[in-house]
Amino acid sequence: MRRSRDDRFATVRRLVWAAHDVVEARAKIVDAIADESGLSREGVDLALREHVEIDATDAEIDTLVATAGDADCVHVVLSANVFVAALRAIAIARAAAPRVVVRLSKRDTIFASALVDAADDPAIEIVDAIAFEKIRSGEVHVYGRDETIASIRARAPGLVVRGHGSGFGAIFATNAISDRELSRIVGDIIVFDQRGCLSPRIVAVVGDFDLAKRLGERLASALRIAAESVPRGRLTDREQRESREYIDLMRFGGELFESDSAVVGVARSDAIILPPPGRHVHLLHAPSIDALRNAFAPFSRFMTCVATDAPSALSLTGTRICRFGEMQRPRLTGPVDLRASL
Amino acid sequence: MPNTLTDLSKELLASDSLHARARAFVEAFESGSAMPESFDALAVDIARFQCSHIEGYARLVRARGLSPDALHTAAEFPATPADAFKVSRVFAFPESEATATFRTSGTTIGQRGEHFMRTTATYDAAAIAFGRWALMHDLALPVRMAVLGPSPTESPDSSLTHMIAAFFSSFGEPSSESPYIIEGDVIDLARLDAIVATLLVDSDRPLFLFGTSFAFVHLLDALGDQPFPLPSKSRVMLTGGTKGKSREVSASDLRQSLAGAFAIDAQAIVSEYGMTELSSQFYETTLRDPNAPHGLYAEPPWARVVPVDPDTLAPVAEGDVGIARIEDLMNIDSAFAVLTADRVRRVPGGFELLGRTPGAAPRGCSIAIDELLGR
Numbered sequence: 001m002r003r004s005r006d007d008r009f010a011t012v013r014r015l016v017w018a019a020h021d022v023v024e025a026r027a028k029i030v031d032a033i034a035d036e037s038g039l040s041r042e043g044v045d046l047a048l049r050e051h052v053e054i055d056a057t058d059a060e061i062d063t064l065v066a067t068a069g070d071a072d073c074v075h076v077v078l079s080a081n082v083f084v085a086a087l088r089a090i091a092i093a094r095a096a097a098p099r100v101v102v103r104l105s106k107r108d109t110i111f112a113s114a115l116v117d118a119a120d121d122p123a124i125e126i127v128d129a130i131a132f133e134k135i136r137s138g139e140v141h142v143y144g145r146d147e148t149i150a151s152i153r154a155r156a157p158g159l160v161v162r163g164h165g166s167g168f169g170a171i172f173a174t175n176a177i178s179d180r181e182l183s184r185i186v187g188d189i190i191v192f193d194q195r196g197c198l199s200p201r202i203v204a205v206v207g208d209f210d211l212a213k214r215l216g217e218r219l220a221s222a223l224r225i226a227a228e229s230v231p232r233g234r235l236t237d238r239e240q241r242e243s244r245e246y247i248d249l250m251r252f253g254g255e256l257f258e259s260d261s262a263v264v265g266v267a268r269s270d271a272i273i274l275p276p277p278g279r280h281v282h283l284l285h286a287p288s289i290d291a292l293r294n295a296f297a298p299f300s301r302f303m304t305c306v307a308t309d310a311p312s313a314l315s316l317t318g319t320r321i322c323r324f325g326e327m328q329r330p331r332l333t334g335p336v337d338l339r340a341s342l
Numbered sequence: 343m344p345n346t347l348t349d350l351s352k353e354l355l356a357s358d359s360l361h362a363r364a365r366a367f368v369e370a371f372e373s374g375s376a377m378p379e380s381f382d383a384l385a386v387d388i389a390r391f392q393c394s395h396i397e398g399y400a401r402l403v404r405a406r407g408l409s410p411d412a413l414h415t416a417a418e419f420p421a422t423p424a425d426a427f428k429v430s431r432v433f434a435f436p437e438s439e440a441t442a443t444f445r446t447s448g449t450t451i452g453q454r455g456e457h458f459m460r461t462t463a464t465y466d467a468a469a470i471a472f473g474r475w476a477l478m479h480d481l482a483l484p485v486r487m488a489v490l491g492p493s494p495t496e497s498p499d500s501s502l503t504h505m506i507a508a509f510f511s512s513f514g515e516p517s518s519e520s521p522y523i524i525e526g527d528v529i530d531l532a533r534l535d536a537i538v539a540t541l542l543v544d545s546d547r548p549l550f551l552f553g554t555s556f557a558f559v560h561l562l563d564a565l566g567d568q569p570f571p572l573p574s575k576s577r578v579m580l581t582g583g584t585k586g587k588s589r590e591v592s593a594s595d596l597r598q599s600l601a602g603a604f605a606i607d608a609q610a611i612v613s614e615y616g617m618t619e620l621s622s623q624f625y626e627t628t629l630r631d632p633n634a635p636h637g638l639y640a641e642p643p644w645a646r647v648v649p650v651d652p653d654t655l656a657p658v659a660e661g662d663v664g665i666a667r668i669e670d671l672m673n674i675d676s677a678f679a680v681l682t683a684d685r686v687r688r689v690p691g692g693f694e695l696l697g698r699t700p701g702a703a704p705r706g707c708s709i710a711i712d713e714l715l716g717r
Contacts, residue, residue, distance in 0.1 A: 237653070252430055267429055
């Protein structure tokens, strides 16, 4: 039996209200999420205050419902790092199906559990594991690494598996960046300590090395100031190692601006280097927007989001294009990853 | 960078002198003599030369708070990250002086690393000397060679192609037929068959077959279940892995499949380990010691592979696994020490190659550089 639009809408709206309640009562979960995620307490608070889509409009929810599809059951596999993403993932699943089964990431359990508890929707069930081989109908929505998606797809032949894989964000600046714009860019960088697929890890500017270097210095300074109110959380061992590798690489081949809380490397060449998450930014330059577009073309399938001051000059198929400061604030209209499902 | 012609002349003279000292290592190795000086003595002079003439390396040394004149062993100098060849100029001479440029594989997306060379003479001398030791020592030379790969004309920026061409010049039997049996992407099985047939008819002389691991996978695919026996005493040198290719095959499985298809002993199939960023190569030793295990690589006396802790970059304890810091005295004009992402372990007789540093720990949807670059 097909569900009505109103039923779907109501279940999503109920989730958004639940998210609102969780955010309002966030003091109860901030410390636990900080422990679990490695983010600082202030970083968790920032994410909850400003990056949960509790202000979703009816029109936005309508759009989400209209594009969610239709299934008798959706199994959702959530990924780690961007803990607030549980709202969107579960909302899309619930819009699509009268029954939703959610497997949490072991490293991000608290927000999603609190959300499902607050929603008090008997159609949503959290489980420890999913036997994909035994699922006979419905869809599987997988958020995570490409390998995880491929592995689940192999275990669930014949099922519709919608995979949202790994990616990164970038910033393209064609004009001088004002202090206000810089502040917005910093906001995109610091939330979730850059561990999301929307997080910008590369900033590309149209201009020469000296221009890039000046921007790098300003960006590093702005990141240092931002860390006074929202400190960087702890880096994993691997992130620390990759940070050291990136710093050595940029000492050799670029200009480095580093502090206790962030690293900005300014490249002398247009080589695209992806620094580790944890507030590391690789800044490169090119003589024109066309040159930038060409330099990034081989990476386009990995680029989830680009913030730019020249959106009309970009045509990156499948990449979400937005303004500075909006990378981590996608409206609740559907999946944030517009790339073809893996 | 030199400011005047005199500066340039001095720089080139200094480089020439270091090349001469490096080639003296190779000559001593070939003649069975003692090395003309200690590894560290030459390494330190090369490192100081590179500090003076490669800005990026000088910055790296300064950032460590080091003064080149105060350092007296190779280990005290930092290694150049292999990725530096992708983002920066890693050469100690004006670009106009370059006579060859080798580029890293184009199979990964993104920037290719570039290794500029002012001269390939030292590279060639070292490659030929150690290639002879590891691969040819018991063969009557010249030997008939075939290459599962492009010719230097087709692939002028491949260091592997250059090295095999140098082998062909030194060890190969001249023939009216080209030894390169891949054109474009197509393996010319008929040509290989004709070469083998000629050798079998002419008193069963051996064939030396070179190629990348993945080219051999393609060859096996082309052969299907059909055996393709090579003349007795034939041998194979392969290099590189198949990870990230359309079909992944373990080194062990590939070796067994090749031994079966070619009807040769698996010990006659030798893996080479090399990098575009280096000027020296490393080989399994099964052709010299039939009891040697596969996976054990030997170094020439002018290069050493030091497993280091990936966090501290300090050498790990004997027998522990680390990432490879490769010190190469033939890399005079670029990077005498290169830091790789390959995991290695010292064992008696050489080192074991254990693959790339494992992929990033699960990161959710945040992509890891390994995934992005297919490293």
